[in-house]
Amino acid sequence: MANQPSTTTYHTPMERFRGADLSRVSERARRLLGDDVMIMHTRTVRDEGVPMVEVLAAAGSTIDRVRARLEPAPLPPKLRKVDGRPYCIALVGPTGAGKTTTAAKLAVRRGMFGAARPGLLTIDTYRVGGMEQLATYAELADVPFEVVYDEKEVDAAMKRLSQTCDIVIVDTPGRSPASAELTERWRSLLDTIAPDEVHLVIPATLRADLAVDIGRAYRGTRAHCGTTHLLLSKLDEVPRETGVTDLALSLEMPTRWIADGQDVPADLKPGVARLLRNLGLSADAEPDWMPA
Template sequence: MRLETLRGRDLRAVAAEARRAFGDDAMILHSRTTTINAVPMIEVVAGAAADIERLRDLCALDVPLRAAHPAAHRVSPRRRPYCVALVGPTGAGKTTTAAKLAVNDAAFGRLRAGFMTLDTHRAGAVEQLQAYADIANAPCEVVHDRRELAGAMRRLSSCDVVVIDTPGRGPRRGPEDDSWRELMRAVAPDETHFVVAATSRLDVLADAHRAEMATRPTHALLTKLDEVADKSAAVSIAGTLSLPIRWVTDGQRVPADFHLAASTLLSSGGAAMTVTP
């Protein structure tokens, strides 16, 4: 899935450029005006129609949890809170995003969220999540091993949703790496979001994705959209992972920098412009 950012003096010029790049099926996903060296320019993100359709499917197929599950735990066949786990490389933004999920209304509306963390080895990891939990006034359970799991779930049973934070996998694997994966199997989350930075290189990403296959990600969650010049990098990642995307983040502010993917990656809710000659 390839998108390109193109700039020109007017829409006719960029449309011609888009057709040169993508042929007669070229479509424009976003357009905005900008200035380069004080000269007004139009900037568009363009791609082939089929790719834009595919992106729209990835973003839109998936409805927000609060719409699908107005009272998540009551519809859970296991009569427990709806469990949403975050996996992915270290530094991708899992813990920060967990905090955003618990307090941003765009995530779970007014459902009551709690936290569980399986990231127990790294210094400061529990404290980081606990600090967010304190601010959100949400319960936070630290689970070191299988024996602690049932008790933690019981204490979280008044929540509608439990957001599960995990350590991820650093560039150098440690022996502790697999114990949390076993715990993940025991938890069997209802959703597992593979959290990746939009700044990730595609080859590194493919490697990280392979490492997370065991946790069976159901979604991709793109972070750090604020660190890329435009959205084409994020779109390439979405295409590579080929997982539904419900949420994206674009900054360090908790909980503000958090959005529904459809409204961020697709302009005006998904209306792309056809480029006609």
């Protein structure tokens, strides 16, 4: 069963240090935060007209703990199973989260999974235009594409995909609380597909309490498989990406990828590095930070 999200808000202790030169500032940070201190960002500022070096630092052990919470297990070296079945990654989440666009990014980006060939499968047969959108991406990128309407069609669709594909990306409908019957139907269909990973696609613009509630709605039950990973979308819509890492930590799932725009396939990035980069940037963080 997947981890259950909590309502806890996580903040990584960060400290600012300012001085005449980087070596002195770094030494002050080391004395306060320990020998494992990590300098996250550095910049030059003026204090009453005098040039100063300012750094943002955190204890290395703190960063390691955060990384451990976010880091996913690596994908298996050989994605195709011994029985020939492709590795399967499903995307679930609320309506409008960007699942279909993200599925296309994963499937059509050349080399996304090394030499493994991807395929696309959708069970989103309810949304007008959803299948057509994904079919267009698949055709343009020469990616095998299947549509499944009920459990009886799953085996045949997966067999066709397994002839040429090593990994299959599954798109699902958005969950609507008002459509419990439809939700039960597609979740049962997803269980029949039996994905190896289920990524919860959540917009980074969503309030943390709402995101946690959505996380609970998609967790595993006795009847259905639950989410295994988090995939934050729409990072480009968050000013300076403030609070994004706290949101990811509050959902308590490893984060393999993030999505930061609508461009297919470019706007899909590794998750952990991006989330760690955002640590400690408060709402009034200056836009001119440069990596140390």
